[in-house]
Amino acid sequence: MEEIAAAFETLPAGRTAHRADWQRLSQMWQHQLDARIASLQLLRDELTSCIGCGCLSLGSCGLLNPGDSAAGLGSGPRYLLGDRAASVERT
Numbered sequence: 001m002e003e004i005a006a007a008f009e010t011l012p013a014g015r016t017a018h019r020a021d022w023q024r025l026s027q028m029w030q031h032q033l034d035a036r037i038a039s040l041q042l043l044r045d046e047l048t049s050c051i052g053c054g055c056l057s058l059g060s061c062g063l064l065n066p067g068d069s070a071a072g073l074g075s076g077p078r079y080l081l082g083d084r085a086a087s088v089e090r091t
Contacts, residue, residue, distance in 0.1 A: 072088065
């Protein structure tokens, strides 16, 4: 919400926003939206395999993320964020 409020503050105060103003705002968010869409599509496509999230509920996670070693790379679904099982140190 803060990001949206900050973006709206860049709109002209003395006149109604024009099409070019709205286009400028939408272009600011284009990359973020594309990245979110790609992340959701990847989640959809890889939902039945280990995504390195730490839940360890799937049998394959014991092979791809034993002991939740992907957690050392940071929080979240590490394999969906671009990390690979091969980059995790095994202990």
